[in-house]
Amino acid sequence: MSTQTTVEALYGSVAPVADQREAFTSGRIPVGVYGLGKMGLPLAAVYAETTGNVTGADVDPAVVECVNDGHSHVVGEPGLDALVGETVEAGALSAETDPAAVAEDARVHVVIVPTLVDDKTPDLSIVRSVAEDVGAGLDAGDLVVFESTLPPRSCRDELLPVLEAESGLELGEFGLAFCPERTHSGRALEDIRGAHPKVVGGADAESTRAAKLVYDELADTDLVTVSDTTTAEAVKVFEGLYRDVNIALANELATHADALEIDVTEAIAAANTQPFCDIHTPGAGVGGHCIPYYPYFLTDPFDVPTPLLETARAVNDGMPTYTAELALTGLRDEGVDPADATVLVAGLTYRAGVAETRKTPALPIVERLAEAGATVLATDPILDDTSEFSVAGATVVDAPTDADPDAVVLVTAHEEFRDLDVPTLAGDGRLVLVDGRQALTEYRGHESVRYEGVGLHD
Structure with a gap:
């Protein structure tokens, strides 16, 4: 005779942890992933191989059609097309264009849509719109996880009030956590599955606990739990700022090559043999959707000199x-x-x-x-x-x-x-x-x- 406890949600569950894990990994707790872009689709696919019950939401019909046909629209990600094909064929992954409909059925909601920067000002409109859709479908016991890179305090000051207003619930009836994506293009699956420790910060202790349980199953790596969502948001931004400042140092040093009559890159490599030195590599410029924008997540929202x-x-x-x-x-x-x-x-x-x-x-x-x-x-x-x-x-x-x-x-x-x-x-x-x-x-x-x-x- 089975003594297993029925688990319908993770947040606030008093069931044994083993039963909660089994409910999550068996697919009895549906997962919604909002945003199926370069990082969202790999994340959805890893969730699908872990739980067997994931619906992805993306406003682009072509993306949804591609995923439902069992293919990845994201190129240059080893193993992703095969994983999408396998999980779709197994019925573990599907996609649709209506985030609100996905939110109605999901019990774990994972948001990984872009935060735009408009003339050096962070624009949370897309993230906020998804939060409204998720909030409208939120039930007691649901867990909402944001992986989108956000200016620190966004979860606390911007997104939690949206979720509460749309759902009619309060924190404590549902959970909210921030778990930043720490993924690089070209190695997304490897990173999500555990190349780097996952950072987890909840809006309350129970949110942290529930999110940690989720990512313990998702990633084969250590988890780093931090005090709250704001600290977790800052972790992601600080990582990008470190690289921007470090590359700027390398680039400024590079401009001294002729004046010093040396190869600056040779000097950098030799300096880096000292354990307290880690100067990056100079180059023609810094691009992409991350590093050039992250400084504005601090310089614009906060009245602090930078x-x-x-x-x-x-x-x-x-x-x-x-x-x-x-x-x-x-x-x-x-x-x-x-x-x-x-x-x-x-x-x-x-x-x-x-x-x-x-x-x-x-x-x-x-x-x-x-x-x-x-x-x-x-x-x-x-x-x-x-x-x-x-x-x-x-x-x-x-x-x-x-x-x-x-x-x-x-x-x-x-x-x-x-x-x-x-x-x-x-x-x-x-x-x-x-x-x-x-x-x-x-x-x-x-x-x-x-x-x-x-x-x-x-």
Whole structure:
């Protein structure tokens, strides 16, 4: 005779923990995941393989159709398409366009939609809209988890009041936790399953307990519990700020390469052998949907001076111009007027192997070269939509070999560029090569190449 307790919800449950875990992993507690984007779909798929009962919500009908057909619309994520196919075929994962309908049935609600930044001001409108939908379907005992990156205090000051107003319930009748996604493009499944510790912070102790139970099942790693949702929100923002400031230090040091007559990158590598030093790698710029925006999660909402964060952002924002100027100066030193030159910009995405262009340094590089009068060509082996670069003044070509450039600026070190035969692009002249990622150092000193590297002295 079974003594197992019936468990219908996790928050506030007095059932034995083993019974709660079994109810969650057996699918008796339905999960809703709101947002099936680059990070949301991998998260939904891992929830589905863990619980067997996940419905994802996304306002894009094409995304929903793709998922329900058993495919991933997210490219460049190893194993994701197969996992989506397996979980959909097993009936563990489905998707629909109506978040409110998903909220009606779900008992664990996981929100991972984007927080936008509008002119340096965080815009929570999408997150707030989803919170309204979730709140309208909220029942006593439900657990709401936000994974979207948020300005600290958003859960406490913005989202909890929305959930309470829409549901007619109060915290204590339902749970609220913040568990930031700590996932990198290209390794989403690995990260979600436990490459890094998961951070959990609840609006009350029971929310923390319930969220910890969920992520204990989801990830094979240690969990870090913090005092509250605001602390957990700050953890995610602080991680991004650390990287922004550290990269800015590396980038500023890189600009000293010629004055010091050294390879700054060599000095950085040697300095990092000391355990208290961890300087990042300089480069042509910092892009993506995270690091360039996170400073504004502190600088805008709070009336506290942030000179370091603002300076770091200015340094990193200035690197594309610095990189473009290396090309223009190199051309002039070779006796070529930039207005008479053809410059190839190689790599348009913000990061190698990731087909995303948000805040990519390639765009301002194209703009600066075009402004100087150069004929700008651009190429990227993994990017389908290159229209923004055409608007900026570049002619897009399929491959570097389709160009006859006077200079090449490597912005993104895609694997496809690893074997780039730079001298063959030079024709009969001497080509200026600006290596924005220290990826083509083998051409330093080559008779047909004038090499300029970010942080490298030639």
